[in-house]
Amino acid sequence: MLLKLLKMLRNVSVVAVLFSSSIAHAGLYQFNLTGDYTASWQLDSTLESDAAGEGEGFLLIDIEGDFPGSVFNYVDLTFFHDSEGGGLEIYDYYNDFTLLLTDGPQLYTGSEFMPTFLLGSFNLTEYGGSGSYTLTITDLDAPPTDVPEPASGAILLGGLGMLYAARQRRRHHH
Numbered sequence: 001m002l003l004k005l006l007k008m009l010r011n012v013s014v015v016a017v018l019f020s021s022s023i024a025h026a027g028l029y030q031f032n033l034t035g036d037y038t039a040s041w042q043l044d045s046t047l048e049s050d051a052a053g054e055g056e057g058f059l060l061i062d063i064e065g066d067f068p069g070s071v072f073n074y075v076d077l078t079f080f081h082d083s084e085g086g087g088l089e090i091y092d093y094y095n096d097f098t099l100l101l102t103d104g105p106q107l108y109t110g111s112e113f114m115p116t117f118l119l120g121s122f123n124l125t126e127y128g129g130s131g132s133y134t135l136t137i138t139d140l141d142a143p144p145t146d147v148p149e150p151a152s153g154a155i156l157l158g159g160l161g162m163l164y165a166a167r168q169r170r171r172h173h174h
Contacts, residue, residue, distance in 0.1 A: 027141035029117055031065075035133035036126070037100050039090060041065025041077075045117065045139065052112035057081045061093075071095045079115070082106040087124050088135070101127040107135065 027045040041063055049058035057080040067075050070092040078089040087102035104124035108115035117137055124133040 027139050029119075030136075030138045030140050032136045032138075033100075033124075033133055034136075035124075036131035037068070037133060039065060039067045039100075041067070042140070043117070045141075046114070048114055049112060054112055055081050056084055056112065058108075058112040058115055067092070067099060069097075069099050075099065079107050081112065085127070087127070100131075100133075102131075102133060103127050104135075107137070 029043050029045050031039075031041050031043065033039040042065070043060070043063070047060070050061040052058035057078055060077045060079075062074045063077050064074055067073050067090060071094045074094065076089075076091045076093050078091065080086055080088065082105070085103040086106045087104035088107065089101045090099040091097070092099055102124035103126075105118075105122050107122060108117050110116045119137050119139055121134055121136045124135055125131065126133075
């Protein structure tokens, strides 16, 4: 009877540890542009573009953020493929004005129709001008470290303790 209870508790503890691990989901990315023009905005880590040209780039419409010089702080963002000079454009549709047009590295991987942004800091230069910028893309949902939560550790230790107790009982029983 006690052995069945210990087996059941062991199975429950294993299931609890498995369910307590994080489930993969789309994250939220923070974009911070510094240099001769500053701006910031957030986007989902996985998204569908509003318009795209394969091998050219993609467009995201009405992105909210902090965009100095824009009428409503909503802009259209274009991210360019390496073949088009990389970088990005920040365009204020409501004011019909380009706030910034840059060259630089391609800031995404995958298809232009379902791009995945790269994380890190990227140096950009003004297209046809002398401005220089740094775009930093960070994952707001990334855990700061790989340290497990105390509850997960306690469950794991409890499960291991029960396994040890069951093994000891089995040794003494035989």
